[in-house]
């Protein structure tokens with residue numbers, strides 16, 4: 661359902677600032693795959709997600725979603741296929757809108773009409789029920805502005821919204837990294853639940869190896885703009901954090917990532 665074929669991306673080519681971020685990377689995700697992505701700093705993980713979402717265009721290679729080549733589609737044109745939760749909790753929600761307005765926008769996204777924010781009682785009841793499942797007490801704060809929520813609450817809400825929109829592909833970019841350990845654990849659990857409930861095809865970048873092993877059915881490790889290690893579902897079940905660190909160490913010249921070591 662997502663087919664990436666030999667994509668390349670170089671920033672500032674031909675200048676002293678030239679950076680080759682993606683060096684001919686290929687990757688295929690089948691419907692319902694949940695792939696965790698790890699790798700050293702600057703490996704190209706965010707650039708890969710940005711290439712899929714259309715934030716950056718690639719220099720060569722192709723990206724296909726459901727068999728349709730999307731290389732030339734701009735970010736807003738790909739938005740109907742793609743849900744995204746960023747590291748920055750402020751990025752995924754509209755702070756000046758209320759919780760129910762944010763949810764209503766997510767719920768209606770992808771539909772051709774009706775971007776108005778009027779809410780039916782049925783929809784409001786559904787929001788309340790979904791928010792209750794987060795166990796953050798947000799079901800009592802439907803009309804509170806999202807800007808007033810904590811980072812963890814906002815990330816949880818962003819995930820819920822991503823689940824509502826039922827994107828063809830969900831991109832998670834270190835979405836628990838800015839949270840304290842307790843909230844990160846909660847959002848990790850929630851990720852697992854929302855992805856499973858919606859059978860969402862997902863790519864999740866993380867520096868937390870334990871998280872990368874626990875979530876998802878496949879794992880890839882990136883280095884210098886390409887995939888250098890890949891574990892299938894069966895292989896992933898056998899993997900441990902020490903084994904992953906060994907794989908990291910095997911990569912010539914790779915620096916072990918501090919954050920990864922702490923995980």
Ligand SMILES: Nc1ncnc2c1ncn2[C@@H]1O[C@H](COP(=O)(O)OP(=O)(O)OP(=O)(O)O)[C@@H](O)[C@H]1O
Pocket residue numbers: 671672679680681699700701702703704705706707708
């Ligand atoms: N907008 C940009 N302009 C110039 N160079 C960029 C840009 N975005 C990324 N790069 C460069 O591309 C390379 C890959 O960066 P990227 O952010 O994709 O790595 P990453 O694996 O996500 O790293 P990290 O784990 O540190 O977030 C790096 O050398 C980076 O400096």
